[in-house]
Amino acid sequence: MLLTNPQKSSGTVEKKETVDAWMTPSDHLEDIQVSPDGDNVAAMFVNKEGETQLCVNGQRWEHGFERLWYPRFSPDNRLTALAWDGEAWTLIVDDQVWDSRFDYAWNTGFSQDGHHIMVVFQKDGTYGLCLDDQPWTTSFPGIGHAAISPDGTRTAAAVQMEKISEGDIFSFQQGVFSTAVDGEAWTKNFVNIWDPVFSHDGKKTAAAVRLNLYDYSVAVNGEAWRKCFECVWKPRFQPDTDDVVAPVRKGQSWTLAKNGNLFWKNRFTQLWHPEFNHDGSKLAAVVAPAFGVWSVAVNDTVWKLDRFDAITGLTYSPDGSRLAAVGMKKGRHTLIYDGKSCNRFCERVWPPVFSPDSRHIAARIETNGRYTVILDGRVWDRTYDKVWDPVFDDANDALVIRAFDKGQYLKIRAPLSHF
Amino acid sequence: MHQLYDLATGPLLYLSLSLFAGGILVQGISLIRETYTSERFVFSFLSVKSALLSMVHWGTPFGSTVMRKNILLTVVGFLFHIGLLALPFFLMAHVLLFYEAWGLSWPTVPGWAADTATLFVCIACLFFVFRRLLVPDIRYISTPMDYLIPVLILVPFASGFWASHTLPGFRVCHVLHILSAEVLLSAIPFTRLTHMLFGFFTRIYTSSEFGSTRFAKDW
Amino acid sequence: MTLQQTTLHAPIIDEGIEKKLSGLTPETIRTVIDDVLSSETGPRLKAYLKTCVHCGLCSDGCHFFLSFDRNPRYSPVGKIKETLARFIHDKNRITADVIRQAAVIAYTECNLCRRCVMYCPFGIDTAYMIGIVRRICHRLGVTPLYIQDTAHSHSAFMNQMWVKEDEWIDTIHWQEEDAREEIPDLRIPLEKEGADVMYSVIAPEPRFQADLIYKAAVLMKRAGIDWTLPATPGWDNSDMAMFSGDNEIMGRITRTHFEAAERLNVKKIVMGECGHAFRSVYDTGNRWLGWTFPPIPVVHAIEFYYDLLKTGRIRIREKFKPRVTFHDPCNIVRGKGLHEKARYIIAKTCENFIEMTPNREHNFCCGAGGGVINCGPPYKSKRMQASRVKAEQLKNTGADVVITPCHNCHSGIDDILHHYKIPMSVTFMVDILTTTMETNP
Structure with a gap:
């Protein structure tokens, strides 16, 4: 049973848009997206001519396309969508079409502040990344695992360096994959490259690599660690030192390694998603201390939780002192934070959101087939057809609920005291 | 002969009982311990219900498909195992020994039934050996030990029958009976006869996986 | 009904297996076997090996054994004798030739279908043990080329x-x-x-x-x-x-x-x-x-x-008329017990259903699963030979259509139908559903 505040309040509705009213009866609604600040709601629909269009706050965009998909708001509230004009793919940003044209474009990505936008593209059968309408000058026979640096000025991806025919297992095993940064590949090839990541200043890249079919390692700027492991997962740079840590499997169990040396003392059935806080003083990871038992470990100490079947959505507070995640048990979810379970189980919980002062934790939830938000364990008393992740206002005194209900988009300001 | 008899019914008896009990105990405990340390996930999938259901089927004649396909083997196999396990405990002569040693007694099987069962166990041993020799896929996988094991079982039963009927040379047979039974007992934990213990472990695990994870019958 | 068997042609040369074999020394082989057995196996394997009394009852569980005229080499326990048992009991004398044979057996002569597990009085999981043999072959770099290429594709994309x-x-x-x-x-x-x-x-x-x-x-x-x-x-x-x-x-x-x-x-x-x-x-x-x-x-x-049919979210307009039979895929029947649910769907959608024999958990494997079809064209002829009992089982139903909700089964059965010239077509369940359901919800 979820708790709600008996002193209920419906909050202040700051914005209301009737999306249905934007469309003619022949239009077919495809997608609704809401900007992070909650001020813009975008609907993508197909009109009777079969053209896909975007409409923001009731204003139809000038450009219509044979096909549009993946409408997404950037963190700085600009609306983007991938567009096909019948001849080529491109990106449209706030109704402005990029000059670049591709045979295919997908996987739009943003820098943390949203000022930079990246897409993966294919042109003439070769692949690359395009940052702010500037495509890489070199393209490759294959691509995956696109990444953007924290400041958004650099991009990287795992790339295939040479074309090999299907069935040529021997060339594959010689190593045909590398990491390209801004279109320039590392000097060394590997059998596999997974999950390239940037250092916090964007100057270094690291990736999980496979040196042959059996030896896994981490390569930093193209140089593999001197030590190999049975398997590795995505590495992370330590913010203050640029050291690289990664989950590694050795002797059939997992732990963390730093710069190639085993780092944590505990051994786990599983360990992944290592995350540093902003100053690098804390390092947390999702772990399975025993088969089928999941928890969170912070600086090599495991949270003593009830038995969880899985853990996701590990998130630090802005000041780096607190940590929250979503725990799953018997198909139901709850928030866990500060080493404890919130014990409010419902159908679904989305990754937690901290207030700017790090004192409050909120999340989008589904309960009894309806959607609402939860704040510090208390559930908002209204439910909706759909909600997006809640956003705290800068003053830390209200939660902005972005909801969709009965054909209407609602931006609701809910004072924290009303939960 | 007397010395040998004393040895067989004294130190060797205790030695074989110790080897049997100790061996079974050590093997069983170490298997559980090793599972706990190196394959602990096994315990996550164990199901009492599925294990019992499966054992009922496999413990009932013709309760599994393979038994229905192999009628002769099923009949011989079941009767053989019943004879093998029951005779040592319900034979009049053996119950007397228990009574003399510890003052314990329980009902015994009639002499004619004991004789029939003993002869049946002996014939079954020969049946297993000939099956091994004659069926190509079984001959293909058989090792010398596979042929030796039925002989190990045959000897104490045949010699016991011989001795109990005071046929010529029954004294020698009596000693042979005791010694060969002790060898058989000692061999259980160290040969494929260990299936009498490990068979339960494998059955419990497989039937749990089949019944409660994969929701399928394993019989 | 017994169908004609074709004979094997020239020996199969698989570059994926051959190339690494030449560089393998008995020491390398022993090191890898030791490592896999000591660090990746445990009491389960020990219990299986100690429990097996070599009774041979598993043989009748194997479609390879039955299709190859009860050739002992294809019985489940026979395959273990030639592979894992040798690795364990004769580990100092394992040559490249033994590894070649083990790879061929493990990858192309066992579908890991687990049918034999139901024929073992002790529930010994032969598929698990063949999986260990495959693991050792992988660690030695001796894998059929086609399936290795697929594994590469997985790793890269x-x-x-x-x-x-x-x-x-x-x-x-x-x-x-x-x-x-x-x-x-x-x-x-x-x-x-x-x-x-x-x-x-x-x-x-x-x-x-x-x-x-x-x-x-x-x-x-x-x-x-x-x-x-x-x-x-x-x-x-x-x-x-x-x-x-x-x-x-x-x-x-x-x-x-x-x-x-x-x-x-x-x-x-x-x-x-x-x-x-x-x-x-x-x-x-x-x-x-x-x-x-x-x-x-x-x-x-x-x-x-x-669930869609049971809850009425989709309704059937008109049942499918041709005579259909159903092939129970190993991995969702012995793997999840979905056989009765499949029959419920068939009862709702098809007018003429003929059971094949054996069925449900005891159905014969299609011969393609477990990675066998993924070992590619070099092994197709052998795969067809190994599917003779499957072909007979299919033919004996006299059905026009065989439904099977599994891609590997679909491909394997399609090959069988062509090879043995059985006038039957193979289809997925979704084909039947989309043909028969109401279009106006």
């Missing part, structure tokens, strides 16, 4: 057929366009975060059988399901690394699949009609990763269709 990310998205867009000619407002929603269902398929669908995605979309639309497909790797639920012995890649594939579902935060994953993929996400890959059961419930297409 997280799908089994080298499908690039844009090719996947393009296929979905193209299928959506085609489907809209039939149902104008039909969507194949990509990346719909928060949908109830993530639908996942195997790579041959976008490559060769995109109409299956189309049909799934029609079904979803008619049933009113809030669903999505990921546009990122993780859309492919298949896993040939599980069968090549590359457990690390198996884990990576399963993780990618579930993390796509976690990112989209769906309530459940519905999988297309594939058997081995179900084994990977429900039974094998998840365990390697440390999840007892899938962290997000995985529903095989058969369970999904069953």
Whole structure:
């Protein structure tokens, strides 16, 4: 049973848009997206001519396309969508079409502040990344695992360096994959490259690599660690030192390694998603201390939780002192934070959101087939057809609920005291 | 002969009982311990219900498909195992020994039934050996030990029958009976006869996986 | 009814197996065997090996053994004798030739179908032991070329057929366009975060059988399901690394699949009609990763269709008339007990159903699963020989159509029908459903 505040309040509705009213009866609604600040709601629909269009706050965009998909708001509230004009793919940003044209474009990505936008593209059968309408000058026979640096000025991806025919297992095993940064590949090839990541200043890249079919390692700027492991997962740079840590499997169990040396003392059935806080003083990871038992470990100490079947959505507070995640048990979810379970189980919980002062934790939830938000364990008393992740206002005194209900988009300001 | 008899019914008896009990105990405990340390996930999938259901089927004649396909083997196999396990405990002569040693007694099987069962166990041993020799896929996988094991079982039963009927040379047979039974007992934990213990472990695990994870019958 | 058997032709030369063999020394072989046995196996294997009394009852469980005229070399325990038992008892004398033979047996003469497990009085899991042999072969670099190539594709692009990310998205867009000619407002929603269902398929669908995605979309639309497909790797639920012995890649594939579902935060994953993929996400890959059961419930297409019919979300307009039979795929019947649900769907959709014998848990394997068909054309002739009992079983039904909700079974049975000239066609359950269901919900 979820708790709600008996002193209920419906909050202040700051914005209301009737999306249905934007469309003619022949239009077919495809997608609704809401900007992070909650001020813009975008609907993508197909009109009777079969053209896909975007409409923001009731204003139809000038450009219509044979096909549009993946409408997404950037963190700085600009609306983007991938567009096909019948001849080529491109990106449209706030109704402005990029000059670049591709045979295919997908996987739009943003820098943390949203000022930079990246897409993966294919042109003439070769692949690359395009940052702010500037495509890489070199393209490759294959691509995956696109990444953007924290400041958004650099991009990287795992790339295939040479074309090999299907069935040529021997060339594959010689190593045909590398990491390209801004279109320039590392000097060394590997059998596999997974999950390239940037250092916090964007100057270094690291990736999980496979040196042959059996030896896994981490390569930093193209140089593999001197030590190999049975398997590795995505590495992370330590913010203050640029050291690289990664989950590694050795002797059939997992732990963390730093710069190639085993780092944590505990051994786990599983360990992944290592995350540093902003100053690098804390390092947390999702772990399975025993088969089928999941928890969170912070600086090599495991949270003593009830038995969880899985853990996701590990998130630090802005000041780096607190940590929250979503725990799953018997198909139901709850928030866990500060080493404890919130014990409010419902159908679904989305990754937690901290207030700017790090004192409050909120999340989008589904309960009894309806959607609402939860704040510090208390559930908002209204439910909706759909909600997006809640956003705290800068003053830390209200939660902005972005909801969709009965054909209407609602931006609701809910004072924290009303939960 | 007397010395040998004393040895067989004294130190060797205790030695074989110790080897049997100790061996079974050590093997069983170490298997559980090793599972706990190196394959602990096994315990996550164990199901009492599925294990019992499966054992009922496999413990009932013709309760599994393979038994229905192999009628002769099923009949011989079941009767053989019943004879093998029951005779040592319900034979009049053996119950007397228990009574003399510890003052314990329980009902015994009639002499004619004991004789029939003993002869049946002996014939079954020969049946297993000939099956091994004659069926190509079984001959293909058989090792010398596979042929030796039925002989190990045959000897104490045949010699016991011989001795109990005071046929010529029954004294020698009596000693042979005791010694060969002790060898058989000692061999259980160290040969494929260990299936009498490990068979339960494998059955419990497989039937749990089949019944409660994969929701399928394993019989 | 006994069908004609063709004889084997020239010995099979598989470059994937041969190339590494020449460089293997007995020392290397021993080191790898020791390492796998000591660090990757434990009391389970010990118990299986100690318990087996060499009774030979498992033989009748194996379609290889039965199809090859009860040749002892093909009995389950016979295969263990020639592979794992030798590795254990004769480990100092394992030559490259023994490894070659072991690789051929483990990859191409056992479908890991687990039928023999039901024939063992002790429940000894021969498939598990053959899996260990495959693991050793993988560690030695001795794997059939075709399945190894598939494992490489998985490792590089997280799908089994080298499908690039844009090719996947393009296929979905193209299928959506085609489907809209039939149902104008039909969507194949990509990346719909928060949908109830993530639908996942195997790579041959976008490559060769995109109409299956189309049909799934029609079904979803008619049933009113809030669903999505990921546009990122993780859309492919298949896993040939599980069968090549590359457990690390198996884990990576399963993780990618579930993390796509976690990112989209769906309530459940519905999988297309594939058997081995179900084994990977429900039974094998998840365990390697440390999840007892899938962290997000995985529903095989058969369970999904069953629920749709049972709850009335789809209704049948007119039953399918031709005589149909049903092939129970190992990985969802011995792997999840879906045989009765499949029969419920058939009862609802088909007028003339003929059981094949044996059926349900005791059905014969199609001969393709377990990675065997993925070892490629070099082994096709042998695979056909090994499927003689399957062919007889199919032919004896006299059915016009065999339904099987598994891609490998589908391909394997298609090969069998052609090879043995059986006048029958093979179809997926979704084909039957989309043909027979009400189009106006």
